[in-house]
Amino acid sequence: MSPQRYNRTNFVTSAVAVKILKAMQGALKDGLQHYVENKRGQRWLRVCVRPVDGSDSRFTFEFHAGNGQSVGHLVLQALFVWSDEHESEFSRLVGELYRLTSHPYIVWRQAEAKALQDAADKERREWLKARGITHSFKAPGGITYLGRWVRNWLGRKKFLAIADHNGAEFFKPFKLDNEALWYGTTQGFFV
Structure with missing residues (x-):
């Protein structure tokens, strides 16, 4: 047949x-x-x-x-x-x-990968925000730090660096020195 x-x-x-x-x-x-x-x-x-x-x-x-x-x-x-x-x-x-x-x-695969990457980025940003990161600051040497502005007991502003530009958190957050604050630039809010 x-x-x-x-x-x-x-x-x-x-x-x-x-x-x-x-x-x-x-x-x-x-x-x-x-x-x-x-x-x-x-x-x-x-x-x-x-x-x-x-x-x-x-x-x-x-x-x-x-x-x-x-x-x-x-x-x-x-x-x-x-x-x-x-x-x-x-x-x-x-x-x-x-x-x-x-x-x-x-x-279809590219859109799926982009959606996964966006979700991971959003989750990472939320995690960093929970650590207190509000701003991005570029130091004179070109290094970008993520952190927040804090005031000392005299009321002077200092930038507290919490993570590097990739979002890797430092072992211990540190304040940038005066020279970095005078010659560096705040790049904007961390959203």
């Missing part, structure tokens, strides 16, 4: 169109392979994003049936039977993919 060969009629129904569009949206969002399942829950169509041959910055959708048959041309033929809203959604997704200059998986 030979494997099933797909034709245009396998893709013209509205239910199949909705499933294909959902798989396309998923592939465009995360760059991974997404599958369309039949009524029995079996995967019969794979939708993925792949680079256009000979181009590093252009991408296209790829449609493969479960038997290995490339069915992208059949999906395009069925597109003429789909409703106007499904057809416009298909065109929008293809246009959005065409505008991308890097693979959606790379974009």
